Amino acid sequence: MPRTLSAPVAVAFDYTRSTGPVLGRFLTGLRDGVVVGARTSDGRVVVPPPEFDPVTHQATTDFVQVASTGTVTSWVWVPEPVKGQPFDRPFAWALVTLDGADVPLLHALDVASPADVSTGMRVQVRWADERVGAITDIAGFEPVHDGGRGASGASLEAPSDDPVTGVITPVGLDYVYAASPEESLFYRSLAEGKLVGQRCPTCEKVYIPPRSACPADGSPTVEEVELPETGTVTTFCIVNVPFLGQKITPPYVSAYVLLDGADIAFLHLILDCAAEDVHMGMRVKAVWKPRDEWGTTIENISHFAPIDEPDADYETYKKYL
Template identity: 70%
Template sequence: MSRTLQAPVTVAFDYTRSTGPVIGRFLTGLRDGHVVGGRTSAGAVVVPPLEFDPVTHEPTTDFVEVSSVGTVTSWTWVPEPVKDQPFDRPFAFALVTLDGADVPFLHALDVSSPDEVTTGMRVRVRWAAERTGHINDIACFEPVAALDEVEGGAGGPDRARPQPRNEAATEQSRSGDVPAAPVTGVVTRVSLDYDYAASPEESLFYRGLNEGRIMGQRCPTCQKVYIPPRSACPADGTPTEEEVELSQTGTVTTFCIVNVPFLGQKITPPYVSAYVLLDGADIAVLHLILGVPADEVRMGMRVKAVWKPRDEWTFSLENIDHFAPTGEPDAEFDTYKQHL
């Protein structure tokens, strides 16, 4: 059996940002079915618009609606798309200079093979079926047929084949209501997938959890017991090899009461997150304290591990659902004051 464990890990969160007046103007345009650029002091039209002029550093105030049709100036083929890319099939990323703009704009180009892409080819925006004021309101670019160019005439091909606008905005236009409010903020999912390879010492810890045990290691020099175990004692650098099965009871050293709800929260506030110094350990572990009102948790409280049902165990500290009071008298401060 291999000494080390390995597992896929995903770190993800929703990133919320305010757009400001410039990017907000651009995203509002996408929501409503048109592309807005900004003119710099040098006269160049940039899509998306720059928040500040690159020469004068003044805020951008001159906005220009450009065509949703343009020319491919450069491109690269994506033969094996990865998670969260625009398509789950091969496609191209292309720099497209939209008619009326002077700087190319990067987005996906929906073609079935690299033989269908050439620098200089004409493409148009394919709008998303539903738009919210996000860059993904442009689903992708798609090739423009020669016939479309001819039919477009002087007004351009996007004028010959107008794209549907946001339904809510269209309905307001029909009824004479005030247009939809401008976009002032966006929420973007940020995610990172990677394979985590645990050290031999961490693997000992995780294997123990999968067996219902809490494992640490002792430094042979200072005799301190660390959990999770590490390859060397941080105090004196001595390799830690002696395995120690720790008690499942311990003492609350420090804690906080979580009162604020947030996205992805599994427990309804208020609840307590605390450092628990297990009996026999020299470093505390962070976990939940449940089974007692949040305002009754205190430093020195004696607690014990409460495990999830056996069929839910895996190689994770989450096998311990929480810590709960044992009912024992509180520990004396002197017994844990060095571990705050």
């Protein structure tokens, strides 16, 4: 058995960003099928245009259209593409100085093998079928066989009356997430219907779920402590707001439950009573799902429910608030 439990985790978010006047101009150009650079104070035409001049720090205003053909100034082979790259088969990244520009642009080059790439080779933009105003409007570069030179160098006319002002970039990351050895103990115990924490050897506090070190004094915790499934509500909130992925219809109660014998409360649901009846000091007990639904998860406990006991004395839990 491995020391730890692990599971795949996907973290994803669509980043929505405003583009501003300079990157907006560049991305508007891409949407319209032209590559826009800018002249900087040293006289060079830079693609993509920098928002501010690297020497004078003035905002960039002198936009220049460059060609969609250019020359490879450096390249690298990608034998194992990663998710999200322009091609899912082996390809090259290339730095390409477009005709009319003085510095190169980074993008993918669609060739079958490293033997098909060389520094100095002529390439052209392959436009995406659908263009939205993003760097991905360039599907990639491809070799130019006739060595043709495109039109470039023209100062741009007035900006589009429908400029790109924002860009949405989906970012998704895949992980194999491992629980710590102590958390793994906790989850494996849950699969057997037990609540297991650990005691700090220095301050004797009992943590559930167990942590790799006592947050109060930094001591590694080793002694296992099985705790009962009864406890006290130390504090709570009534959830009234709907949100994506919500499993229970509001209103319902999320509460900190301090298990008897524990020195830290943990968050769980309080059900089987009206939300307005939940209160500090209320005595509760774990309600488990049917055993055949158990796994290595806290969801083995469906929720906590009130038990017929007098409220806990405030003095017994006030230091855990």
